[in-house]
Structures are given as C-alpha cells and as structure tokens.
Amino acid sequence: MTAVVRPLVPANIAGLAPYEPGKPIEEVERELGITGVVKLASNENPLGPSALAVAAAAAVIGKVSLYPDGGSHYLKAGLAGRLGLGVTPRELVVGSGSSEIIEGLVRTFCTPADEVLTFACSFVMYPIVCQAQGVPMVEAPLGEHFSYDVDALLARVTPRTKLVFLANPNNPTGTYLGRVGLTRLVRELPPGIILALDEAYREYVTAPDFVDGLALRGLRDRLVVMRTFSKIYGLAGLRCGYGVMTPELAGFLDRMRMPFNVTTVAQAGALAALGDEEHVARSREVNRAGMVQLGEGLGKLGLGVLPSQGNFVLVDLGAGREANVVFQRMLKKGVIVRSMAAYKLPSHIRITVGARAENERLLGALAECLG
Ligand SMILES: Cc1ncc(COP(=O)(O)O)c(C=O)c1O
Structure with missing residues (x-):
C-alpha cells in the first residue's frame, strides 16, 4: 500500500514527523492495565474547565443539527469587551485552537x-506547519539559560523572511521576552514582516516586566497576538483559540479558514469561560502554589529547574540521565510527563504544574525513577 501511494506524496509531506501529543490517560491505563494515571504532559489545567463553561456548552448541544456561526459573532464581541486595549471584533480571528x-x-x-523565522527550542507546531506547507524555517539560537536573544533573531532576518513566530512565554522553556526586548523587536523587525506573538500562556505570567503584545499594536501594523482557551481556561478539548490583528490581516486569514472551523459548543463554552473570573483566579493560584511545591520538591531531588512564566517547568535531569528512559519509567508508575528528547534536549523533561496531590505523586515517582 505504502509503495503505491508514496510516489504521490510531495517530499515535504512525506518527510513530516507527525505531531506527538502527550499520551492520553485512557491509553496509558489500557496499555499498562493500571488505573489512577496522572497526566502532567500537555500543559492542561488541573482544575478542569469552568463550571459556567461546561453549563454553557451543554446548553447548546441540542442545537448542533445547525451549522455554527461561522463568524463567531458573540465570542468576538465578548473577547473585544474582555480584552480591552481598544480591541474590536474586526481585529479578531477565531480558530479551532490557536494552532489553527x-x-x-x-x-x-x-x-x-x-522564510519563517523563530527561535530554536520553541513550540513544535511552528516547524511542523512550515514543513507541511513547504516553507523553509530558520531558527535563531537561544542565549544563556534558554533566554531570548533579540540580536540573534534580528541577525537571521533576510529579504525572504515573511513571518516571525515568537512564543511569549516560550513552551517548553517557560522563559519570556520582557518589555525592553519585545518593544525593540516590534520596532526593529523590518516593517514588511509579520510578527506573530504566541501568548498561549499569557494569563499565567507574573513577571512585572512582561508586556502584553496587545499593548504594542500601535507600534506595528504587521503584528498578530495569539491566545488560546486551552490553557488557563481549561478547554483544550473544545478547541478554541484566537488571533488579534489588523482587520486587513484578519480578512485574509478569514478567506483561508474553513467556514465552520469553530463549533457551536466551543463558541458557547469559550464565551462563558471568559466571564468566569473566579475560575481564572483559582487556576492562577493553583499554578502559583504548584510551582512553589514543584520547585522545592525538584530542588530536593537535586534537579535544575528553569524559572517559568507558564504552567509547566523544564527540568534538567543531569547529564547521563536519558529523558526518554525516565519518561518510560514514570509511565509505568502511572505518571505521564513529556520527554524533551525531540527538542534536542535529551536530558530534559517538561512537567505540567498539577494540583497538590498530583505534584506529590509526580515527585514521589520521579524520586524512585531517578534512584
Ligand atoms: C506556545 C503554544 N502555542 C500554541 C499552543 C496551541 O494551543 P491550542 O491549539 O490548543 O490553542 C500551545 C499548546 O500547547 C503552545 O504551547
């Protein structure tokens, strides 16, 4: 079969390594014949979704014989109201996750x-999407301690550079580019280039010098700010994210997307989640407390933890310890983490900050797996 189809497949598609998601809990339980598996692998919200979002999603399930609102009218209105900073519905494009x-x-x-330009060791979808479209991707190296180096990025701009992806904060490192660096990038990147700021973890950020990309819209026309309902809003399974950009940019993205890309259920759930400030505040607090707990626990195990502005931490297991091996051992103990070997970090794992009991379970399992 493969041999028959293979000649039809363009080289860029044939060479794609499929995106490897964090293993689902059910799959691990089935494969290992165990129960009570804890997943701290995909930066999901340990509190789950907001109860208001669940109720709103359930309330529209009876309407799904009809196609959704292709323009996400009410969600865009709700976002414009909630985001402030002068954002209008015409500047918004809603997607089936920000991945879309x-x-x-x-x-x-x-x-x-x-060419598309980004930093090395950033969100894995950027190179996958570029390869799928046959668009060359250029990666600028990170600086010391996985920091963003604006000079290194600017030095890799060529006349072919069309689009720059900057995950702020970055996944998987949790590092970020502060006000001074970001403002400089927004100003100094040649104006013809689209700068796409991926703020999937923005709601978790506590760094005082972090600047909201939305506040920099006045400095640059070709600026896109992307956010998602998959992280702090706890709606990863609903698939809903959005981009803020000039109406002109939005118009072109709207032409390319599928007409009914965001389901009725997702639009209703996301809109309700947006209004549930208490759920967001609790999620932030669980993350803050979990970050402290993991920092202390991992420190006691003698592991290096990079300070993170997200809901996850990048952990250096130490030279000689293979992330893939530790990942497999942890799996057998019913704890799913993420090996960073595919990110060319063979001794690092990424751990999502869980609820207190989940973090405890993780620390216990990790201590046994390293021992
Ligand atoms: C940096 C970053 N951007 C975007 C996404 C995509 O999220 P979604 O497509 O679920 O909105 C993720 C998910 O992990 C991410 O880490």
Missing part, C-alpha cells in the same frame, strides 16, 4: 520562496 491561527498564518501569507 498558527497554521493559517503560514498557509495564507507564505510560499516556498519565503
């Missing part, structure tokens, strides 16, 4: 003659 916005930017604006 990421893909849409490459599909809409880039050709194989262009």
Whole structure:
C-alpha cells in the first residue's frame, strides 16, 4: 500500500514527523492495565474547565443539527469587551485552537520562496506547519539559560523572511521576552514582516516586566497576538483559540479558514469561560502554589529547574540521565510527563504544574525513577 501511494506524496509531506501529543490517560491505563494515571504532559489545567463553561456548552448541544456561526459573532464581541486595549471584533480571528491561527498564518501569507523565522527550542507546531506547507524555517539560537536573544533573531532576518513566530512565554522553556526586548523587536523587525506573538500562556505570567503584545499594536501594523482557551481556561478539548490583528490581516486569514472551523459548543463554552473570573483566579493560584511545591520538591531531588512564566517547568535531569528512559519509567508508575528528547534536549523533561496531590505523586515517582 505504502509503495503505491508514496510516489504521490510531495517530499515535504512525506518527510513530516507527525505531531506527538502527550499520551492520553485512557491509553496509558489500557496499555499498562493500571488505573489512577496522572497526566502532567500537555500543559492542561488541573482544575478542569469552568463550571459556567461546561453549563454553557451543554446548553447548546441540542442545537448542533445547525451549522455554527461561522463568524463567531458573540465570542468576538465578548473577547473585544474582555480584552480591552481598544480591541474590536474586526481585529479578531477565531480558530479551532490557536494552532489553527498558527497554521493559517503560514498557509495564507507564505510560499516556498519565503522564510519563517523563530527561535530554536520553541513550540513544535511552528516547524511542523512550515514543513507541511513547504516553507523553509530558520531558527535563531537561544542565549544563556534558554533566554531570548533579540540580536540573534534580528541577525537571521533576510529579504525572504515573511513571518516571525515568537512564543511569549516560550513552551517548553517557560522563559519570556520582557518589555525592553519585545518593544525593540516590534520596532526593529523590518516593517514588511509579520510578527506573530504566541501568548498561549499569557494569563499565567507574573513577571512585572512582561508586556502584553496587545499593548504594542500601535507600534506595528504587521503584528498578530495569539491566545488560546486551552490553557488557563481549561478547554483544550473544545478547541478554541484566537488571533488579534489588523482587520486587513484578519480578512485574509478569514478567506483561508474553513467556514465552520469553530463549533457551536466551543463558541458557547469559550464565551462563558471568559466571564468566569473566579475560575481564572483559582487556576492562577493553583499554578502559583504548584510551582512553589514543584520547585522545592525538584530542588530536593537535586534537579535544575528553569524559572517559568507558564504552567509547566523544564527540568534538567543531569547529564547521563536519558529523558526518554525516565519518561518510560514514570509511565509505568502511572505518571505521564513529556520527554524533551525531540527538542534536542535529551536530558530534559517538561512537567505540567498539577494540583497538590498530583505534584506529590509526580515527585514521589520521579524520586524512585531517578534512584
Ligand atoms: C506556545 C503554544 N502555542 C500554541 C499552543 C496551541 O494551543 P491550542 O491549539 O490548543 O490553542 C500551545 C499548546 O500547547 C503552545 O504551547
């Protein structure tokens, strides 16, 4: 079969390594014949979704014989009201997760003659999407301690650079670019280039010098800010994210996307989640407390933890310890983490900050697996 189809597949598609998601709990339980598995692998919200979002999603399930609102009218109105900073519905594009916005930017604006620029060791969807579209991707190296180096990025701009992805904060490192660096990038990147700021973890950020990309819209026309309902809002399974950009950019993305890309259930759930400030505040607090707990626990195990502005930590297991091996051992103990070997970090794992009991379970399992 493969041999028959293979000649039809363009080289860029044939060479794609499929995105490897964190293993689902049910799959691990089935494979290992165990129960009570804890998943701290995909940066999901340990509190789950807001009860208001669940109720709103359930309330519209009876309407799903009809196609959704293709323009996400009420969600866009709700977002514009909630985001402030003068954001209007015309500046918004809603996607089936922010991954769809990421893909849409490459599909809409880039050709194989262009280049997409980003940093090494960043969100894995950027290179996957570029390869799928046959668009070359250039990676600037990170600086010391996985820091963002604006000079290194600017030095890799060429006349072919069309789009820059900057995850702020970054996944998987949890590092970020502060006000001074980001403002400089927004100003100094040649104006023809689209700068896409991926703020999937923005709601978790506590760093005082972090600047909201939305506040920099006045400095640059070709600026896109992407956010998601998959993280602090706890709606990863509903698939809903959005991008803020000029109405002109939004118009082109809208032409490329599928007409009914965001389901009725997702639109209703996301809109209700947006209004549940208490759930967001609790989620932030659980994350803050969990970050302290993991920092102390991992420190006692003698492991290096990078300070993180997200809901996850990048952990250096130490030279000689293979992340893939530790990942497998942890799995057998019913704890799913993420090996960073695919990110060219063979001795690092990424751990999502869980609820107190989950973090305890993780620390116990990790101590046994390292021992
Ligand atoms: C940096 C970053 N951007 C975007 C996403 C995509 O999230 P979603 O497609 O679920 O909105 C993720 C998910 O892990 C992420 O880490």
